[in-house]
Amino acid sequence: MAITPFHPPVRTLMGPGPSDVNPRVLEALSRPTIGHLDPEFVHMMDETKEMLQYAFQTKNQLTMPVSAPGSAGMETCFANLIERGDEVIVCQNGVFGMRMKENVERCGATPIMVEDEWGSPVDPNKLEQALKDNPNASLVAFVHAETSTGVLSDAETLVKLAHQYDCLAIVDAVTSVAGSPLKVDEWEIDAIYSGTQKCLSCVPGLSPVSFSERAIERISNRKNKVQSWFLDLNLVMGYWGTGSQRSYHHTAPVNALYGLHESLVILQEEGLENSWQRHNDNHQALKAGFEAMGLSFFVNEAYRLPQLNAVTIPAGVDEATVRAELLSRYDLEIGAGLGPMAGKIWRIGLMGFASNQKNVLLCLGALDAILADMGADIQSGQAVAAAKRTFSA
Ligand SMILES: *Cc1c(COP(=O)(O)O)cnc(C)c1O
Numbered sequence: 001m002a003i004t005p006f007h008p009p010v011r012t013l014m015g016p017g018p019s020d021v022n023p024r025v026l027e028a029l030s031r032p033t034i035g036h037l038d039p040e041f042v043h044m045m046d047e048t049k050e051m052l053q054y055a056f057q058t059k060n061q062l063t064m065p066v067s068a069p070g071s072a073g074m075e076t077c078f079a080n081l082i083e084r085g086d087e088v089i090v091c092q093n094g095v096f097g098m099r100m101k102e103n104v105e106r107c108g109a110t111p112i113m114v115e116d117e118w119g120s121p122v123d124p125n126k127l128e129q130a131l132k133d134n135p136n137a138s139l140v141a142f143v144h145a146e147t148s149t150g151v152l153s154d155a156e157t158l159v160k161l162a163h164q165y166d167c168l169a170i171v172d173a174v175t176s177v178a179g180s181p182l183k184v185d186e187w188e189i190d191a192i193y194s195g196t197q198k199c200l201s202c203v204p205g206l207s208p209v210s211f212s213e214r215a216i217e218r219i220s221n222r223k224n225k226v227q228s229w230f231l232d233l234n235l236v237m238g239y240w241g242t243g244s245q246r247s248y249h250h251t252a253p254v255n256a257l258y259g260l261h262e263s264l265v266i267l268q269e270e271g272l273e274n275s276w277q278r279h280n281d282n283h284q285a286l287k288a289g290f291e292a293m294g295l296s297f298f299v300n301e302a303y304r305l306p307q308l309n310a311v312t313i314p315a316g317v318d319e320a321t322v323r324a325e326l327l328s329r330y331d332l333e334i335g336a337g338l339g340p341m342a343g344k345i346w347r348i349g350l351m352g353f354a355s356n357q358k359n360v361l362l363c364l365g366a367l368d369a370i371l372a373d374m375g376a377d378i379q380s381g382q383a384v385a386a387a388k389r390t391f392s393a
Pocket residue numbers: 017069070071072096143145146147148172173174175195204205
């Protein structure tokens with residue numbers, strides 16, 4: 001039997017990513033492919049860089065998208081800033097901190113772990129203790145917005161501590177960019193990476209990164225070459241850098257970069273602060289709906305992410321069945337809990353283009369209908385009205 005073209009169903013993506021892609025971005029992807037050293041393309045790269053500086057709130061010259069997903073942005077930061085034998089403090093309060101530890105080990109360095117409960121933010125006091133106990137540490141790494149639990153950590157305070165003890169700071173901002181306030185220059189972040197498929201509402205597969213002068217100095221003064229040829233910033237800089245003639249490093253994912261450019265134009269049109277506010281407003285509506293339904297949030301309100309809502313699953317409910325029903329009856333995707341959170345929480349994303357009133361009402365209405373049909377212990381019929389009230393307030 002001949003295999004026919006693949007036409008995916010149209011879903012609403014309210015999981016931990018990818019999030020709904022803005023149709024303008026999908027249209028941009030289908031524009032004609034041109035050479036990646038074409039002067040028109042080079043001009044687009046410069047604009048993309050400028051708009052990424054805006055999204056990160058930085059003037060860092062070394063700001064660009066790595067041609068691979070968020071995990072490659074993570075590896076870029078670790079591979080370039082770590083040398084064999086270094087000591088690196090890794091703060092872990094969820095899945096992505098665990099991956100940072102893996103990165104440190106694979107770079108031949110020693111991770112020093114600062115652990116917090118899943119569902120809690122990184123504790124600055126624990127970090128300070130680790131910095132005092134390990135005077136040879138040269139780097140601190142942590143996740144700003146932990147997508148596995150829905151927790152925001154205080155990046156500004158953590159970076160300040162790192163600097164007080166002569167460490168540079170690597171920050172994972174895959175889920176925070178465009179969804180939560182983030183100010184790379186004001187907070188003096190040294191190395192940061194993000195992803196395109198979360199609050200930027202672009203397709204997956206690119207990882208915007210940015211490096212401070214302090215970070216570049218450390219990279220330029222390395223004793224040994226970066227182990228990864230592809231991710232070595234000393235080489236990539238020749239491709240994305242300004243001024244000098246651009247030289248071939250790898251073939252840029254031309255059309256994917258059109259998509260990123262478009263998503264950043266959209267962000268610029270809305271305004272970064274407005275985007276943060278929209279994420280918060282829709283989160284407040286979703287929260288009002290869940291509370292009216294009688295469901296609670298897993299994370300304390302003080303450090304809850306607006307773009308990733310961890311909701312406690314009601315007792316006796318088979319959560320996988322609920323997600324399967326959401327998908328088959330409403331074409332709606334939400335996320336399951338990861339690791340120790342599996343079976344305990346749902347992860348409901350309101351990221352980027354998907355963070356809108358229509359999706360809030362769809363999600364609440366669909367979950368209400370499914371849970372009521374299953375005979376779950378919820379207050380049925382209240383959620384949509386409660387969410388709607390926050391919109392008109
Ligand atoms: C999604 C995510 C990543 C990984 O990004 P990929 O594009 O899947 O490689 C890393 N960190 C956090 C916090 C994320 O949410």
